[in-house]
Amino acid sequence: MTDPLAALYPSLGSSNGATGGVDDATLVTSIRTKAEESRRAQEAFVASAGLDLVRMARRLAAVFRRGGRLLTMGNGGSSCDAAHLAVEFNHPVTVGRHALPAVHLGGDVAMLTAVGNDVGFADVFTRLVIAQGRDGDALFGFSTSGNSANLLAAYARAKTDGLVTLGMAGGDGGRMAHSPDVDVCVVVPTPSIHRVQESHVLAYHVLWDLVHTLLAEAP
Amino acid sequence: MKYVDEFRDPAVGRKLTEQIARLTDDYMKREKRTRPLKLMEVCGGHTHAIFKFGLDEVLPDAIELVHGPGCPVCVLPVGRVDDALHIATQPDVIFTTFGDALRVPGSKMSLLQAKAQGADIRTVYSPVDALAIARENPEREVVFFGLGFETTVPSTALTVKQAQAEGIDNFFLFSNHITIVPTIKAILDSPDLQLDGFLGPGHVTMVIGMRPYQFICDTYQKPFVVSGFEPLDVLQSIVMILRQLDEGRCAVENQYRRLVNDDGNPVALRAVTDVFQLRKFFEWRGLGSIDHSGLELKDDYAAFDAEKKYAIPALSIADPKACQCGEVLKGKLKPWECKVFGTACTPETPIGSCMVSSEGACAAYYNHGRLTTLRRPTATREATT
Numbered sequence: 001m002t003d004p005l006a007a008l009y010p011s012l013g014s015s016n017g018a019t020g021g022v023d024d025a026t027l028v029t030s031i032r033t034k035a036e037e038s039r040r041a042q043e044a045f046v047a048s049a050g051l052d053l054v055r056m057a058r059r060l061a062a063v064f065r066r067g068g069r070l071l072t073m074g075n076g077g078s079s080c081d082a083a084h085l086a087v088e089f090n091h092p093v094t095v096g097r098h099a100l101p102a103v104h105l106g107g108d109v110a111m112l113t114a115v116g117n118d119v120g121f122a123d124v125f126t127r128l129v130i131a132q133g134r135d136g137d138a139l140f141g142f143s144t145s146g147n148s149a150n151l152l153a154a155y156a157r158a159k160t161d162g163l164v165t166l167g168m169a170g171g172d173g174g175r176m177a178h179s180p181d182v183d184v185c186v187v188v189p190t191p192s193i194h195r196v197q198e199s200h201v202l203a204y205h206v207l208w209d210l211v212h213t214l215l216a217e218a219p
Numbered sequence: 220m221k222y223v224d225e226f227r228d229p230a231v232g233r234k235l236t237e238q239i240a241r242l243t244d245d246y247m248k249r250e251k252r253t254r255p256l257k258l259m260e261v262c263g264g265h266t267h268a269i270f271k272f273g274l275d276e277v278l279p280d281a282i283e284l285v286h287g288p289g290c291p292v293c294v295l296p297v298g299r300v301d302d303a304l305h306i307a308t309q310p311d312v313i314f315t316t317f318g319d320a321l322r323v324p325g326s327k328m329s330l331l332q333a334k335a336q337g338a339d340i341r342t343v344y345s346p347v348d349a350l351a352i353a354r355e356n357p358e359r360e361v362v363f364f365g366l367g368f369e370t371t372v373p374s375t376a377l378t379v380k381q382a383q384a385e386g387i388d389n390f391f392l393f394s395n396h397i398t399i400v401p402t403i404k405a406i407l408d409s410p411d412l413q414l415d416g417f418l419g420p421g422h423v424t425m426v427i428g429m430r431p432y433q434f435i436c437d438t439y440q441k442p443f444v445v446s447g448f449e450p451l452d453v454l455q456s457i458v459m460i461l462r463q464l465d466e467g468r469c470a471v472e473n474q475y476r477r478l479v480n481d482d483g484n485p486v487a488l489r490a491v492t493d494v495f496q497l498r499k500f501f502e503w504r505g506l507g508s509i510d511h512s513g514l515e516l517k518d519d520y521a522a523f524d525a526e527k528k529y530a531i532p533a534l535s536i537a538d539p540k541a542c543q544c545g546e547v548l549k550g551k552l553k554p555w556e557c558k559v560f561g562t563a564c565t566p567e568t569p570i571g572s573c574m575v576s577s578e579g580a581c582a583a584y585y586n587h588g589r590l591t592t593l594r595r596p597t598a599t600r601e602a603t604t
Contacts (some may be wrong), residue, residue, distance in 0.1 A: 007492045026499045
């Protein structure tokens with residue numbers, strides 16, 4: 001007869017409480033489940049925000065056409081997305097697409113730590129917008145909740161300074177979705193942070209493509 | 220009242236607190252230690268006893284009690300509440316649940332709000348009550364929201380066995396039962412939480428016995444004392460932990476001998492493993508996915524599995540960003556340090572599950588508010604940043 005405790009706690013046979021291995025089939029099932037969740041989130045996003053993404057691409061193409069720059073920002077994983085979006089424009093991987101000027105604000109560690117230490121983390125992007133932003137540039141933020149205080153503060157400043165303000169959010173879009181300081185905000189309508197960020201990657205890859213397609217057209 | 224009054228005797232309590240003060244002082248001086256001793260009470264029942272009886276007020280400043288994740292409603296993730304709502308709003312379903320799960324917020328609403336909108340959701344005190352409802356309503360589908368640690372799993376297991384024995388085909392279980400041992404290991408592996416000892420969960424141990432905790436001493440060298448829930452139980456358990464520290468040893472000890480056998484309850488354990496098997500993965504609110512910590516019905520009982528009967532969304536949903544239940548559950552934050560504690564989040568309008576459950580740490584702080592205690596750590600915290 002099986003020891004009930006061993007069945008309930010596979011770690012009992014181990015001196016450090018580690019459990020036994022998980023079989024490959026179970027792990028593949030876990031991967032498949034998450035991939036399916038991600039696909040459903042992307043479909044819901046395209047259905048609800050497809051036209052907003054096109055609108056965003058038109059605004060951004062107009063910025064580049066006038067000689068403006070793209071400034072990107074986000075916190076944590078969203079900061080990585082902001083860096084990724086900037087590098088897509090700076091370093092196009094498709095032959096025939098030219099480089100466009102983009103700056104990842106979160107890449108300036110000295111500035112972030114200086115403002116964070118001296119003023120406060122809520123102002124780190126605002127100070128960078130003051131230093132870097134010019135009338136006619138675009139400010140692009142990523143926030144899975146849509147409620148990041150430092151992004152919202154930067155948007156307010158950018159709006160005052162004449163920048164085009166764009167963003168991607170998740171869940172119900174939070175404050176970004178309804179802020180008068182954000183010109184276009186596309187929202188991935190799922191509360192899962194991971195699924196939101198996966199849809200964001202899809203969205204900004206497509207955005208990059210749309211912008212180049214629009215720039216190739218006659219103005 | 221017998222078995223209560225003798226464990227609330229103020230004179231004995233004073234002696235124990237004197238012992239605690241002496242042992243703590245000796246240890247801190249000998250070890251030249253300035254950082255407080257951090258002891259985690261794993262169970263939400265302990266947290267409430269500590270605040271209800273003001274034990275935090277009589278302990279030395281050098282002892283910090285850290286509130287653990289042993290409140291099953293508190294660790295229920297938003298996605299599972301949404302799944303429960305999905306089942307509860309199906310036509311012909313009577314959804315039965317323990318009362319403290321009713322107000323846990325899902326991503327859009329709670330079970331209580333769904334009930335107000337017309338869903339047939341009923342409070343029960345035992346899974347046996349749910350089975351009785353199934354017998355009385357053969358034309359309806361009755362789902363029991365199975366919640367809880369090893370303490371409540373045996374009653375659910377025996378109810379499912381009973382349903383099978385009676386051939387009841389309109390009773391289903393939505394299992395969210397979980398086990399506490401893998402969670403303690405997850406906390407011990409957390410790099411940002413340095414604990415010096417544990418007050419172990421008395422009721423869980425009544426079922427599983429002492430053996431599953433041995434790795435805590437063998438590998439992590441932390442004293443572990445299974446504790447009862449009356450004030451003198453908690454104080455005596457702290458004395459037992461301090462004695463272990465003082466003597467430089469580490470063991471799993473049983474303070475709650477009047478209820479807990481070292482070998483647990485073999486009959487209950489057998490019922491659990493007859494009916495349930497471990498899930499490979501299960502997500503906890505605030506703590507993320509912990510392997511081998513959730514329980515699901517075995518194939519022999521698949522006919523009673525609500526997850527197989529209803530196509531639940533099973534989405535992983537993040538906690539509200541303003542809510543810091545995760546940090547509270549891991550013991551990294553005190554409830555009152557949460558941004559929304561007592562303002563946006565109250566027992567009447569909870570954002571986080573720790574404020575909902577009668578065993579939740581936030582509810583304990585809110586209901587038994589210790590303002591002087593709250594002020595003291597604030598000063599310490601500000602001085603160190």
